Amino acid sequence: MKKLALRKEIARSFSKSKSRFISIICLMALGSFALVGLKVTGPDMRTSGEHYFNEHNTADLSVIASYGLDQSDQDIINQANADVIAYGYLKDVTIANEDTAIRVFSNTKDVSTYELTKGRFPKTDQEIALQNNMQETYHIGDTIRFHEKKDISGKTVLKQHHFKVVGFINSTEIISQVNEGESTAGTGELRHYATVIPTVFDSDVYMMARLSYADAKQLDPYSDAYAKCVLKHKNELEDLLKTQPQARFTSVKANVQKQLDEGKNYLETSQRTFEDTKQQLDDASQQLQAGKQELANQQAVYNQAILDGQQQLDQAKEVLTNSEATLQQGNIAYQNNLRAYQSKLNTFNTNKPMIEAQIANLEAQQQQLLAIINNPEASDEQKNQASATLIQVQAGIVQYQNGLRETEAQLQAAKAKLDVAASEIQLGERQLQQGKQTYDDTQATFLAQKESGATKLAEASQLLQSKTMEFEAKQAEFASKRPQIEKELADGKSKLSQMEESFDELEQPTYAIQSRKETPGSQGYKIYGSIASIVDSLANVFPIFLYFVAALVTFTTMTRFVDEERINLGTLKALGYENKDIRKKFTLYGLLAALIGTTIGIILGHVLLPMIVYQAYKIGFTVPKIELHMYPGVSIVAIILSLISAVLPAYMVASRELKSRPSILLQPKAPKAGSKILLERIKPLWSSLSFTQKVTARNLFRYKKRAFMTIFGVCGAVTLLFAGFSVQHSISGIGERQFGSIIKYDMIVAKDSTIQSKQQERLDKQLETSPIKRNMPINFKEMSISPNASGDKQDVKIIIPSDANKLNDYIRLDTRKGKTTINLKDGGVIVSERLAKSLDATIGDTITIQDANNKNYQMKINGICEMYMGHFVFMNQSTYQQVFKETYTNNAYFVQLHDRSITNANKQAAKFVDLPGIKGVVQNTTLINQIDTIVHALDMIMEVLITVAALLAVVILYNLTNINISERIRELSTIKVLGFYDKEVTMYIYRETIILTIIGILTGFAFGRFLHLYILHVVPPEDVMFDPTTGPNGYLVSIILVSIVTFILGVFVNRKLRKEDMLQALKSVD
Template structure:
């Protein structure tokens, strides 16, 4: 036999056992697709965002002040160490065309936080405006719109000339808060700087030299920006008293230059006392990093979730596929025992004998990896980006290529196919050709442990005894079937479990736990007229109930990324009726938690992050930077955000000051009244800001919906793996025992009985695999559900009966459907050929 014949024989083995070849190909393709696709999804999403930020030169820091930014502020900002560039601009919040649509109108930037043109052109004169591309369905190019609030603008009417996309607004639904209309912004727009008439800058955007070379999602970037942020905040705070004097001098000079009557002078003096801050504390500077941009942190958090899934799901999936491939190739070598003996007897070398298995293993595994990798690099990351992109304005997805994951997948595939075949083959090559030409002795039966349980064993029928003995007779196949089915079932339990853990969070959070519709933050102090208007509004027919509270914030750096977390501090005026607004209860026992004089109640995720338990103490930082220690009296169920709740007694005890309310929790009679009620509240002049739960709920639902789409993809992949695994193991079982099946068929067994003779074992092993898979899935679910959520959220950690039933149904249905395939194969088997196959 020539070398050419050996090559022909090697490739002919592929067509002769095409089913096995396709099984290995599919196992490797599905595994490589999942492994490479998930491993690349996170880096691809990061690169897409980073590329967009760099193209638009997104600011590292932004500075705003409630009294604007004057030349002294500008000087401090321009002397920030490491500064690359600073851009000073304006903005004005306004409603459009006398509607409730509130937008923030920015001035065009000079090279920092640039606006991406989507359609049309940018403003070229002071009467033109470009609006957010998300508002394209409301305002068409060429339309003239009216800005109702225009105190800082020279004009009130603007012609829409284009649609833009801002790098400062990544979320499609969240644009921040405002003090007009309903208190919620609906979008943004862009005009020329010369369109503003303000004497002071309103916003400064800064970029630094060092950050241009840093990954914006890296710890090094965040640490550097944090340092610059703290330094600039301290510098600006240091000169607040000087700014009060500058403002007073500017107003006095303005008054002296005007020729006014005594009445007008009195009016101007009254305006001065109302407008200027009475102390330096009234002037505030806000220095924000990128994390305050709507959608920036949510997108980053989504990418981190994908990274977590990529470290668990595909690795486990690859492990299951590898074990099945190892079993398949081992069986292939055993089938070729006689041919191996023939080649050795003809004088061929061990390398010549191995050639068929090397070709078969490399071709099936590497083709599978290559096919899976192509789709893994190009399609799965884009599918995941699209799932999350439904709530993001980011576009221009850019797939990357990384040799590492392709090499890892190829090495694992070759090890499980080619190397495993050569390892099995090495045992046969040590035997003489004469022994190899003889059929391998069948596995001998032996007594099993079940036989020692006489009362049970004696009650089993003959066929059930055969099944029991055969299960232990073929131990490797038994273990592979159990592990294969368990692995697939575990992945399904995890997938369905996470999907269910996401579904009910929004309803639980904003239906059962948080029962108010909005938080109204009141101005301090309130004029008598403002207080009267607010009181009239709260007692109107629209309001079902309301209660006074103190609303504040505490802070602490928590989580693996050590990011600053905001903790909502709530102190109700009436602790007895507070349960009507915020239902405090233990998640596990469902027992209600009352506010007592023995400590504070904290949300569950905050307790986990700080390792707090009932009776322990938790340290948090107040708005003045002072650390305070609170005793934990209860831990309440909460899924989004951090909360700390106490009664008035505990507030006086911990803060050493009397209780005063500064906000209202409001529950409306009809949810459709929310926007009109919010608009009326803002119009009263008594409201500093409004936080609508509907916005928070929409953000949660969008995030959960995106994650759920990803879980559907993973469930589909786990199902595909289950089909290939169970098919492969079933096929191996039938082929390996064809002579045995032919024998009992010759003895008069019907086709259905012959099928059940062998398939009864498959059903039992599948059931055992499903049960084991439950434990694997529960562990995977627990691990992922505790590491997947962002630092300020938690998911429902419970697994439900439906998760287990669905996860069992899929492998059970696949097993039963494959029984039909086995039945057809047994029905058409050539008994004589099978019995003579080793003669």
């Protein structure tokens, strides 16, 4: 029965004080949530990162040489005690027709492999995989085109500049999507990256080496153990490569000299070829002119020969014609004569017999007549007649004979003439035939010669025309190519001259051996670790203070709970319950409240806060979703702290009370004896106070413990609120302060050390364009410090202005406190405040800064200037020459724009980067993006902590107000039955709460400022300083929030007191 009654009493204690039980649960939940949440978020982030980096075997060290890594470099690096060594290529280019810089990497299969988010990896030199965040612009199957600036020799590193998109990737080396580092292309800021197969690169040397170590892979990449492990390997690698810069420099100079000699020979050969070609064309032109003249001469000779030949032929033709006509006439005459002869001959032949017959007849007559004459017998008459007749006959015979002979003679003469004529005609015919043959032959020869001459002339003309066309083609080709050839020759001479000048300016190569935090594009890796480190730092400060406040209030609540149950203690003890059984009532009450609250806090701390932090940084990073892990250690600590806060006070107070006898416990505690307070001794002041004011004053000093708890509770809540809002102010204002009031330049344009005069002229012209408001030459160096044991380097910007008097136009060097301007002086430097803190240095100290070859330079601090992001060192020219032992020359420019928008800054930066002779452009947006990422994450964390602090303030004030009412309910009942109004009764007790709250707020401001400064000391990343000023929100919001809570609780108290049965309260002791 006894045990059953005890159980009922224990159960009744829960039902009678639900608000107290719930408030303890809330206090424990809030405390454990902040403690566990902040303690596990950092490890969750680091574990997630560790698994991600190990999955893709992210390189522990990388080596990037300014001249690339040749076989000798590889032979040395291969001696390193690394698990895996991979060599690769990279090149910064821009997307075609854009200023967007993208870094193209060669794909790697062993070290720093890429996370494939979609598609596949490239397999041919026509394919590419792009950064995952480019999926909004490009899709698989699309073609992307790049623009690459040619080097001094006119070559490009990429063999081709258009690729087919086959996949999308994330890199474990560049995990930030808002700050991927600087670039030598585009606007000077890297926006994206991509990967292709190695054969796409046209390079004789590798551009980087990645090294992975087996002993480092098992370590948390953000731990000190990992940093020390990597530092050991880094030192080993530095020792291996320490003599390589000079050896490689000698080799490079020899190769460059060889290239120069070959370039000179090639240029001289090209020049000679050009001159020879030009001379050949001139000679050919002269030959063509001579050929044309010769052809014209030959044409004239030919024409004259043809003319002469034709004339001769015409004359011969005319002779032939005349001869033929003469012959024809002769032949006609001959024919006529022949016909006449034939006619005569025919007539003769016809008449001849007749004539001969006549002659014969006459001869017969002659004979007869002779006979008559000789005939003696004939008479003389007969003889005379015969003689006369004989004479006539003889005359007739003679006449006939003469006629016949004459006719025959004529015929013979005619025949002879005819024969002669025939002979002449035959001769003429033969001669004519011969003349015709000769003419024909001559004509044939003439025609053949004419045709041959014409053919030869045509061939000569065609050949000349062909040669002319060939010459004109070559001349046109030469004329068209001549400007290009002359330009190429001029460019070649210029490039050769530049190479010769560059040869004289050649610097010893640098070998950058970089850890994950130092490799190009590692800003995301550092920021990710910084966020985890910030959470760790807050976990060491914020939850401890919050838990302490919650625990103290819980301690007070449980103590008051035991005091309220004093009479019940006596009753139970009088009934015979053992002390241990009675203590169970209180310890079980505290245990359940502590376990329930702590369990809720542990669960929410393990899940909610890590997810809130993940939501804060996930947009800017490519790491996978945060892995949630259970951490028993911090959970056990939270449980132990809750037990100490809720169970231990119950046990201790109950044990103390149970030492008394039941009879004493059954009586209420006697009130403390009253005494005068200090105000009562100041008569004029005391007399001027009203009754309620005097009561309030007495009660404030009378209930010191209660007053202290109220002040402490409000102070704790205000401290957390004030610190939270002040941290928000500190982180939110640094960007505006840094880039609005301190840094007034928009970019630093850095020249190449080998820039030529013409390139300088183009740069000077660009600096004078209308978008540029002003510019100033400076000497700009990027060096580093290694302030911690990890050996990780932090970048330091060294700036030496050409005119120290104009420096304030571009960057103000003021002290943070007092805003006093600091001037550059001989013999010392001005450093940024964060740099001084990192090196634990002050004015008068000497600091050491390293260059890329790990050479140390010592500088004395003359002043420390206000600066919130990045490490800076400023010095004048005299100090520069003293520190660096070299003559001052400007190698960069401060550039300030009329339009300072990010869009215009990127546009102008792209114009500078595109100029030859420009090493790079450093924009302020790099720092702005870096700090924005940290600020966004920290701001969200602070919002959560501010919310927790606000809830804590509500619970604390509610709890303390309840305790105050419950402790003084009989006193309040007495006041009420004496006739005081409800509001007067409420103010009777609440006036004290208001005064104590005001005191708590003011005290909270003081402690909050201390906590704020402490957070600013431990939370900021290594190269960032938060603004230590507080701002109005920390004061106003804290006051307003606490005032609202106090007012709402006042309304609640007023309603509770109105409902309270005062008579029953007065009889409660009985």
